Amino acid sequence: MKDAHIEKIETIVVDLPTIRPHHLSMAVMRNQTIVIVRLFCSDGIEGLGEATTIGGLSYGDEFPEGMKFTIDTYIAPLLIGKSATCINALMAELEYQVKGNQFVKSAIETALLDAQGKRLGVSVATLLGGAVTQTLPVLWTLASGDTEKDIQEAQELLENGRHNTFKLKIGRKDSNLDIAHVAAIKKAVGPDVKITVDINQAWSESLAKQGIAKLQDAGIDLIEQPIIKTNFDGLAKLTQYFRVPIMADEAVGTVSDAFKLAKIGGGSVFALKISKAGGLNNIQKQAAIAQGAGISLYGGTMLEGTIGTVASAHVFSTLPHLEWGTELFGPLLLTDDIVTKRIRYENGVMEIPQGPGLGIELDMNQVEKYKRK
Ligand code: MUC
Ligand code: MG
Secondary structure, three states: OOOOEEEEEEEEEEEEEEEEEEEOOOOEEEEEEEEEEEEEEOOOOEEEEEEEOOOOOOOOOOOHHHHHHHHHHHHHHHHOOOEOOOHHHHHHHHHHHOOOOHHHHHHHHHHHHHHHHHHHOOEHHHHOOOOOOOEEEEOEEEOOOOHHHHHHHHHHHHHHOOOOEEEEEOOOOOHHHHHHHHHHHHHHHOOOOEEEEEOOOOEOHHHHHHHHHHHHHOOOOEEEOOEOOOOHHHHHHHHHHOOOOEEEOOOOOOHHHHHHHHHHOOOOEEEEOHHHHOOHHHHHHHHHHHHHHOOEEEEOOOOOOHHHHHHHHHHHOOOOOOOOOEOOOHHHHEOOOOEOOOOOEEOOEEEOOOOOEOOOOEOHHHHHHHEOO
């Protein structure tokens, strides 16, 4: 392999409308902002990455405009001129020179892996040890903000077969109203359809004890991040107390969070996300910790567009035990896309593009159309 160095890193902010408002406990999304990373190498190869969050600053402490600025001002000067093929060394250097900024690091590592895969003629999953599957189960989140609309949406999706599992987002309203909303949807879809409820940190520990008991009685299959992400002990207590599995999402950010949670039994399931983890390699480290601790895995999303979704799919496809499937439906929440070929979703699964690299290409006309001016 000839050496190739990084010549230029370009970041583009793209705003894409959502197909309907998406209601979460901390934000209502009407569009999604994606920071695309284009990493150009001296051998003519371009790697793609994506930095995306949810609802500006309401999900995490990185935000689109800041992520662009961080890459342009701090990260690009550190990487330009360096060998593009030594990905672990570059990421270690970034870890040393740039504190935090996990979402940005994930985007950069994705672009490096995409470029390296293209260079070697293999997929990103192959670079990460090889895929155990070429498709992944994908659920859909019902979050229109209206119970009847959610039921209609679920019924349409069950009928056309695109999804067979759902996630509901609560925590914005009074807990009794939220629980009645969940129970009505569960009753309408029936006992065979699995439902996860994501509270996105909105409940106190005592409210969670009452609320989860009711959700468990309503037949809910999985409870996601009911309490504030910093309350690891509370998550461990809830995990011990309830029969229904409790999933850590916001709490399990870094590899070290995964270790600390695993040590005290904070969650019986981990929601893995490349953005929170700071990249694809860290997902495999978190998965190893979970495996050692007997914690189940779920493939999460930061509601990324196609680049981030495909990057997540490549690493998730290397995990032999993804017991709870994935929520990699981000591109379906958007009215349009910026790649030449959209991901295929059918019969409750997505097909993973097979590379080289991520196996996707930007449609520059579409990028131009949605690019923030
Ligand atoms: C989250 O917290 O899980 C994932 C799916 C969805 O609808 O929102 C995200 C965020
Ligand atoms: Mg969540």
